[in-house]
Amino acid sequence: AWEPEDDERPRLGASGPVKVRVPAKINLHLGVGPARSDGYHELSTVYHAIALHDELTARRGDTLTLTMEGVGTGELALDESNLAIRAVRALARQAGVPAHARLHLRKQIPLAAGLAGGSADAAAALVACDTLWGTGMSRDDLAAVAAEIGSDVPFLVYGGTALGTGRGETVSPVLARPTTWHWVVAIADGGLATPAVYAELDRLRALRAAPPPLGSTDDLLAALRQRDPEVLAAALGNDLQAAALSLRPQLADVLKAGRAAGALAGIVSGSGPTCVFLAYDASEASMIATSLEQAGVCKEARTATGPVAGARVV
Ligand code: C5P
Structure with a gap:
């Protein structure tokens, strides 16, 4: 019988579909510094996740595919340039597993809107495939992979209200009494x-x-x-x-x-x-x-x- 060790989380993976919900973000404060030598701007921002969600479902497959419905269908590229696909490839590389999954996206967050919809889908894909494959990564591990994909992706792994620094990829939660x-x-x-x-x-x-x-x-x-x-x-x-x-x-x-x-x-x-x-x-x-x-x-x-x-x- 399989016995869990103290600090080891199950690495069994999922046989059925894994469905993930991910929010849009707004910035309550978006302070932009000068352009850096790498082309990015140094930010001091307060991220805030709002109840406008995309939903991504991951199923087992022999290759990596992405389909979608909802807002942006027919406009959003579903090829290797898609942030969700790039996120899954980065996770597979990091975990040393084949990047095999069938992803389906149900989109409500509009494209190129300043709501980080593409970044949200990348965060959702990381969380979904981590569960599908049983790679057993912590939120912090996933956020580290997320940072390779885009500046806003780590925040969408955490959600809530959080301080963002660097180019936005360094995220720390804002501890406040819960207020809606x-x-x-x-x-x-x-x-x-x-x-x-x-x-x-x-x-x-x-x-x-x-x-x-x-x-x-x-x-x-x-x-x-x-x-x-x-x-x-x-x-x-x-x-x-x-x-x-x-x-x-x-x-x-x-x-x-x-x-x-x-x-x-x-x-x-x-x-x-x-x-x-x-x-x-x-x-x-x-x-x-x-x-x-x-x-x-x-x-x-x-x-x-x-x-x-x-x-x-x-
Ligand atoms: O990190 P991400 O790929 O989402 O950024 C998209 C673009 O936004 C960058 O290529 C850059 O032009 C701009 N950006 C920036 N400074 C940041 C974040 C993004 O100039 N801190």
């Missing part, structure tokens, strides 16, 4: 390419046409601890917002419409073009979402609570 925040997510027509938004920020800064950098996350972290939405609203900030607005001036109308509808604050999410609004409570959030859709300033407005867990087997 109510967000409205205004999804735009079309996406923005993240590298283009960072490049636009560099250009604006060189022209001295960007607002002063946000700097430290201290005020945001202090605001989170106060558990008051008005206090948190005043502390939200994103250095990429000016660049996203410069590339997509219509986003100013979205931000204005959200505030007019009663949001406590609105910011561009990550590199945009999604805008997120903080609402006082769940019923305010629904009203703001309805107003945004009626104003016709976005493709779709959804409510989402946060924080929520990262990629998890369900």
